[in-house]
Amino acid sequence: MSEHLARIRWQRDGAVFTDQRYSRAHRWEFDGGAQVPAAASPDVVAPALTDVSAVDPEEAFVAAVASCHMLWFLSLAAAAGVCVDSYDDQAVGTLGKVDGRLAIREIVLRPRLTFAGEAPTAERIAALHEAAHERCFIANSVRCPIRVQSGD
Template sequence: MSTYTAGIRWSRGAAEKFTDNRYSRTHTLTFDGGAVVPASSSPSVVPLPMSDPQGVDPEEAFIASLSSCHMLWFLSIAAKRGYTVDAYADDVLGVMAKNAAGRQAMTSVTLRPRVTFSGAKLPDRAALDALHHEAHEECFIANSVRSEVVIAPRVT
């Protein structure tokens, strides 16, 4: 078993009122390695100026964590299979909609990785799909969510 920590810090600051629901949603996320990330609610959920579009919102953090976990597993599996990966890029897409219970939820996440390989051993499409499938099966984050997670590799 492993445990992980993160810190969330928010302060009302100079806002005179809180109960009018017009307070700033900006805050910071602090991670155990020392990274501090500016965060906010999504401007599509809480309008400006109470949200800050430059901050990472929870929805973005959620889909980024799925993508990051998938990538890390993919790289590890590719290396074990003898493939040399030169670059990996993903433009992940999350869809917020009503779920079966009628509540707002991240109902699907589509990872769209583009992987560049080099060397004598290059995967064909079937091998590439198998690498992504295994990475998805191993990803701790994907194994922790109820949302549909689609892997749609982009071939270069």
């Protein structure tokens, strides 16, 4: 078992706060030293109350799912002797109502792969994706469906 830590920092910076017009911008800090500007999505609060250039929690959620899947895919491909040259995923999460509450309804992974030498068959790639999905800790932790839409 392991623990994974994140420090989330926000400051009021003199805003009234109780009028709901405070900044939603904050920072995520990780144990390796990485710091990420974060904020509420401009789809959730007025753009003036957020930092549109920062990562929002919904984007981070989709990125975590896609990253975990990719890391497992690469590991399984390497173990199977399949040499991947590049993996480029433009994953998308859809926010909507689920049981009357807003939630990420679905995540679609759209990896585009290039291989060294001859590419494996579509069936072999699909099998690697399925095995990666089964092993992904993040995918195993969420309720929404996750689909892989392969372009290979």
